[in-house]
Amino acid sequence: MSAPGAAPDFDGAYTELLPLGPDTTDYRRLTDGGVSVVRAAGRDMLRVEPEALTALTDTAMGDLAHLLRPSHLAGLRAVLDDPLSSANDRFVAADLLRNACVAAGGVLPMCQDTGTAIVVGARTAAVLTDGDDHRRIAAGVHAAYRRLNLRYSQMAPLTMWREANTGTNLPAQIDIGLAPGTDLRYRLLYLAKGGGSANKTFLFQETKALLEEERMLAFLEARLRELGTSACPPYHLAVVVGGTSAEAALKTAKLASARHLDSLPGGGTPQGRGFRDRGFERKVLELTRRIGYGAQFGGRHFCHDVRVVRLPRHGGSLPVALAVSCSADRQAEAVITPDGVFLERLETDPARFLPDVDADALPEPVRIDLDRPMERIRADLSAVPVGGRVALTGTMVVARDIAHARIAADLERGRPLPGYLRDHPVYYAGPAKTPDGRPSGSFGPTTAGRMDRYVEDFQRAGGSLVMLAKGNRSRRVAESCRARGGFYLGSVGGPAARLAAEHILSSEPIDHTDLGMEAVRRIRVRDFPAFMVIDDKGGDFYASIAEPPLQIAPAPPR
Template identity: 55%
Template sequence: MTQIPLVSHQRFAGTVDRIGQGSTSVKVADQAWNRIAGKQLEDLAFRAVREISHYLRPDHLASLRGILDDAEASANDHFVALDLLSNAVVSSREVLPMCQDTGTIIVHARRGHRVITDGKDRQWIARGVQRAFADLDLRYSQLHPLTTWTEENTGTNLPAQIHIELEEGSDYELLIMAKGGGSANKSFLFQQNRSVLDPERMLDFLREKIAEIGTSACPPYHLAVVIGGTSAEECLTTAKLASAHHLDHLPTKPGPQSWSLRDPDFEQELLRMTRELGFGAQFGGRYFCHDVRVIRMPRHNGSLPIAVAVSCSADRQIECRIDADGAWIERLEHQPEKYLPSDRHRNGQARNINLDQPMDSLLAELAECELGERLSLNGTLVVARDLVHAELRSLIERGEELPDWFKNHPVYYAGPSRTPEGYATGSFGPTTAGRMDSYVPIFQPLGGSMITLAKGNRSADVAASCGEHGGFYLGTVGGPAARLAQDCIVDSRVIDFEDFGMEAARAITVKDLPAFVVINDHGDDFYQRARKASLGARIPVGTSGGR
């Protein structure tokens, strides 16, 4: 009896480049088997990480150009798309990675049953990942526990997440991804039931859940929705693979190829819905998503897991394989400049803001700005993120005062990649604002965090605190970290907590750094206004949702 696979596999059919020798053929029981050396896996992983740190797929870049060519896109959609394309050009010089969060490396591999290795496949792949992070100007982001409550950076960006399946055949195929924290944190699982298996109810349910993703993971997104699954983890894994377009080959009707199906019609329905949310490409408009993938999977009759996942503007994945003819990698776009328009003028005027003025004067100037207004920041920012904020809270709990540098300057939530020789800094885009939300109501009454700068939406508590204490949250474009390092950051120096490494407190000098007024001193929130306009008084459907 033929076994139908849960999710069918298809060999990558796109354009590939040969980068090395193939496997060695050996005879085993009168069958041709392929021997693959561990060094081949290491070299393939190294090259893949280098590629995805600096280059993007042609389809992704073409989609960004499509936003620029769309007369119905908002001015802010155009602004973000142009910034992201410009960032791709800077990154393609292989000095500054496209995103400062160079990610957790995730490997999803299929090893043919007639492949011979030394059995240390994961170690060899991990060695290639480690070599890439050591040799390139990337960022070490992985922490390992010392106790349940304490941890330290591994200093290698290991461990990588490596999953290897056995398949029929004699090839070794790998999908290699780099997932930053912002994108990974927007993978959600909802345990639902049969009541939402209806087009209208499902659309209502997903409208609410997709809106909750917000802009923290750097849209425009490649959005994936998986309905069903034999387990929660299978549902989530499938969503991650679908967001990388790894499952585009799935059939649209039941058949012997696969138990799971794609639903192109509902994909288009969801894409239309995302364009009505109002978030746009981060600061209002239509382009919250590039595209949508919907996968329907088998399920236990008492369960209905639903997973939602995104691939962000740093759409970093690459298909690879080793076969008898060579080692191959997917061809990413090495000339992204061809997607730039001839007219690269940024639409609209931005208000120039001098950051090197007393905090009271700076707050008064921001009070004159409209919600959603575009700004151009010039002067000094201090940089502080998770570790520094936790230490400052401990300082307050000990009865000490916040340092002057934290009270006298706007705070940029960020952590750079390593600084290349001859540059003021490594890639230095914003991190997710929401991770620091709990600190704002603590610091603002004491004169800290009066102006914060980061990416994405924030909680109602932050808006309320800004309204009570006269603070502001400014959003900047998430994604163009290489361009910001090259064009906007003039100087960077550590000013406190030097032992925190890339999370040390810094002072940076910026010129023409773009920002938008997201929360003002009245507590008005740009994203909440957009969401309310979209959702209105809708009541979410579904009886047992949660995450």
């Protein structure tokens, strides 16, 4: 044994935890400026100027807001071409493709939640910068969010209980590490992660008892049913089994959902490298198709694909992490080399993935005139079956988390519910910035479940009797709707640019205007598409298609 402070005996058994294969990304070169090769410490070094990092980040965040990977768009087209797809699968996939076409124009972002900016990077010791990479990258994020019609979503805690929007979409999450080797290469992964999909990242602390195929499949089925549709499927799903720590499992799941780890090897080694189990991936994908949620409103395309990564673990711990990338599938690889600054080539012509014929044909929707007394609106909705499609025209109000919390606090103090919640349907949403000359910015639905706690009190006070948002809801919402004659309509999660461009005629703040994108708004819509999810009889679309999950056999005694 070596003495303390001496170089330890080492037999060379070190192995990379996540050994990636060759980088096959299709890149475009942004510039050959801002990089140079210099001689230092007796070897060639890559010098990266601060402005190169800032400009790369600005361009990357702009691309992520408006463009998607060709492989993701091809997955949506595959839903249309699959003869086993449900009609609702095809409707959602076609809507998302059309949304991509609108967003590719560079004015309206694909999703109203333009996300938390996340940058994961690694550079070898042979790459020189000014040492302030985080600040240079943050400057690029700030420039993009100021320049474009994006939304500021980052909340700064002023006290334990009081917050304020930063008004910049900063801080970003920036994680830059040291890569092994001496290559003249700085690799980065850019992500824009919306709250809906970020909220569907889960960690489960399990035990060795779960390491059996049927038990694992049963476990995953139960967890995927809980995952639900509120994060805008079809998903790219990542499952990580193992990890040297809980946080390592979660980070790996995020990277795998972005397809950053696709080139991992297909098997393990005695030294403990991570790997992908492609055979088990196919089994999990088939499981997702049997669940029945489909691409939001029933079918088989709950997930585009699945990545399963197996990691080494401590013998007394088995973390299992789940993560998804949603229909706003926003990530891009980047690399800086002596040849210049390169960014992944995203699709600028998504229209080429649209079919020549209308592949999403559904029966004509029930048309609902919203500019009538609420009783008449509810009478028309009462005739629509659960799962049926409607087209909404007229006036709605928009309110989400903070506005609901304020209104609930007023209600507890004995103040009446605002008349706008009694007279109009309420749309849970928060728009991105409004481009010049347009009635609104991108304006898709937010996750309905976050407002579940307010429904009973609001409906008891005569409001929120027609609600519109995305995703499944709790049983107590269905029970309240049955008791008070309420309805919950599901909007397709994802096509925020198309909703703004084609269905929203006007938008104006009417209450709590200090809240910015969270202010209560009045909007007028035309043929706004939605599905009946919960009706006034207590019927719940997602409950009706969700069979009980497989039972997990009890673990053997320890």
